[in-house]
Amino acid sequence: MTTLGFIGTGGMGVGMAGNLLKAGYNLVVNDIQRDRCEGLEKAGANYAETPKAVAEASEIVFSMLPNNQAAKSVATGPNGLLERRKVLGYGLISAPSTRRQSLMPIKNSQKKGGS
Secondary structure (H helix, E strand, C coil): CCEEEEECCCCCHHHHHHHHHHCCCEEEEECCCHHHHHHHHHCCCEECCCHHHHHHHCCEEEECCCCHHHHHHHHHCCCCHHHCCCCCCCEEEECCCCCHHHHHHHHHHHHCCCC
């Protein structure tokens, strides 16, 4: 079974992540507010301490983040998604409330093999 990651389990993210669990996927979750993941953990998700840890444990990572800075920090910050060790076969699906332009530096860093 594919292991999926989900970062950002606030109002919209928790529902999306919950549906992935209901569909039978293994799920690894992370949120800056640890308590937002507790309900998903009770439903079978595993918690990871950092976005990097989510990426290392997952084949595909979803993110649902509230703003441009959060999206950039999760991707390129310390222990961010782009610090993961595995490179091939990895996918990121981002559904943030951000502008497309704010994700371009993340896309460019990904092409260079990390930050």
